[in-house]
Amino acid sequence: MKTVNVGILGFGTVGAGAVKLLLDNAEDIKQRVGAELRIKGIADLDTVTDRKIGYDVSGLLTGDALSLINDPDIHIIVETIGGVKPAESFVRAALGAGKSVVTANKMLIAKEGAGLMALAREKGADLLFEASVGGGIPSIDPIKNNLAANRINKIIGIVNGTTNYLLSEMKKGKNYSAALKEAQSLGYAEQDPTSDVEGFDSMYKLAILSRLCFNTEVCADDIYREGITSITDYDIKYANEMGYQIRLLAMAERTGGQIYAAVHPALVPDEHPIAGVDGVMNAVFLSSDGAGDTMYYGAGAGSLPAGSAIAGDVAEAARNILRGCRGAGAVACYNDIPVAPAESLVRRNYIRIIVRDEAGCIAAISGAFARYAVSLESIIQKNTKDGLAEVVWLTHAAEEERMRKALSEIEKIPLVDSIPSRIRVI
């Protein structure tokens, strides 16, 4: 029986999960892969703290990542450090040395993926990143392999567990800050939650999914991004009453020679398979010409789920080493499809407007919508208090630019007090 040696960079939550699974299921993995996968070293700045994975790996710990990268006995490098620096230089060094690399790093792949894949191809090495999107959910491999004969037209992802947990808790009546505080105390949200709640995390993941689905380079910065911080528990309540769930979606669509890519909260009809994805669970929903609608569902984060995706990639990299066919799984970006400007996004909209409870108000607002050719689906008055009325408007699909102009005009109507919420609808 052969041995494939693995070096792990980063021994945080994700790295520890990967190490634990590789050790827990070593015997099964050996049988499935046809070789023993041996962890030869684990590099982390903290070589002291016990990660409580049920194994004493203290003898494997080193503070020197390069000692693993430069070890000629190590065949596969796993990168779970996160962020671009210093992860990028380590990944480049490992690929440069001809080693296969498995990474969970969405920011790195979203930002530097094209260059890293080119380097992997040049060196005949594998660069695998299933763990970078959707945690333990197989989503990248199915796109690359099982859907290889499909033209994928649309991606709808719930790819951030923190925000989905927050929205699920707010559904129970908590307001945003209470939900966030609780999530932080449970470890579901970072002390600085910006990357999650402002949609950056989802944006990186959508860039990766879009590249895979549409075979074109998609720059994360070209993706329209809006977080969940302005969503209130009222909006969730009203949406639920109308038969919708509010989710932070990462959506991309290929149509008319452009890619429409955006991260924003949205009302999702209860009948849509993605509406039932609750709490910290994630899902990637794809529409394609062959398979039709498919969805991949599971835990989007967490030590063992992310560890599972990494360890699965390590098994694949090891198989490719044993079979002598590394470096062939790279994503082919043979298209050059531009990302459409955010102003051209076409969506239905949910808009909550506080107005003075006086005659002529609805007419004035409807008139403003009409001037920008935004047609209306329903108008529901929710509450009246202290001379103010809360009115929820659902519009038909309209271009972002027209919608913005209409809203800016509505804000100026004297009878309009404020527009606290505007959420897109799918």
Add this chain to the structure above:
Amino acid sequence: MKTVNVGILGFGTVGAGAVKLLLDNAEDIKQRVGAELRIKGIADLDTVTDRKIGYDVSGLLTGDALSLINDPDIHIIVETIGGVKPAESFVRAALGAGKSVVTANKMLIAKEGAGLMALAREKGADLLFEASVGGGIPSIDPIKNNLAANRINKIIGIVNGTTNYLLSEMKKGKNYSAALKEAQSLGYAEQDPTSDVEGFDSMYKLAILSRLCFNTEVCADDIYREGITSITDYDIKYANEMGYQIRLLAMAERTGGQIYAAVHPALVPDEHPIAGVDGVMNAVFLSSDGAGDTMYYGAGAGSLPAGSAIAGDVAEAARNILRGCRGAGAVACYNDIPVAPAESLVRRNYIRIIVRDEAGCIAAISGAFARYAVSLESIIQKNTKDGLAEVVWLTHAAEEERMRKALSEIEKIPLVDSIPSRIRVI
């Protein structure tokens, strides 16, 4: 640019879907695979009927399957004939000639998979069968690859589109025969629906999934099987009222050194992700120690979805040919785990009993359950008519053998008129 030649056996619904996708997306596939996939011949007994796939392939049609299998220019044989004979002999001949084989044939893989995989391994050829379970849903590859570092403990599948469609229609108030008639006229059910409605189709698929998840041979005939023909629209209505959906499930679990595998209708709680799988859609839900709960959802049948799975496998087989690493993806059955006898299945139960509306009846039935240590969760009286009352019982989990004995005793109670339904609950 290289060319990989493909021969298609069987030009029915599934074969036509595969051909259409390979032609529709030929340019994308070429870029993704790194070679042109050329259909060199299509064998079918019917070489005349126009399959209306949008291409004139009449020049490729032949009545002679062996002419494709024996063509030294053909690298990959696709088998979409179905059934064991003559499909098995064609697949054996193709593998024997060292060709990679892609098949959609669940019966063949369930019954003869072990031998065929051994032959593929011996010949260094690929035998791929993603289309045999779940139509267009990637489920087999994720198990083999992405979950390779997991110990999978449980499978819950809705893997038959026909029965799921029937149950969804019955939810709207149709009875079983009306729903079946309609499904037959729409082409969702065969004129002889036995294989679907009696659970044989699900049984074969569960045998395949169990082998993959537990790395052990599972004989389809060892799987307990019960169809949906005795489900009534009343049961569906009552189940819905209690917060459940009725689905035909293919379930397998590894516990205590045995595999518990069964196909039967079941009440699924509304909160379970699989409860929302409606109509002809299918899903495979897995619980494992690393990724946790994951679910794979999509169209379980149909020309293009099944064609998508086949064409995806053809792309994989072609990549392996180009990379010179065929024959390494076989399923390792290194375990030898016995399938537990049906009598030992442990399930909760929904039981609908018609009783005479007289004192002492509930006591007599409860007493019978108690004698076999079947404890009760709820008892709800639904309807009383003509001196008869309909009572729905939910039991806690109990062994099949005890449940059967209790029910057989209850049937003999003079106040009991009949037991029209007994459905398991998950």
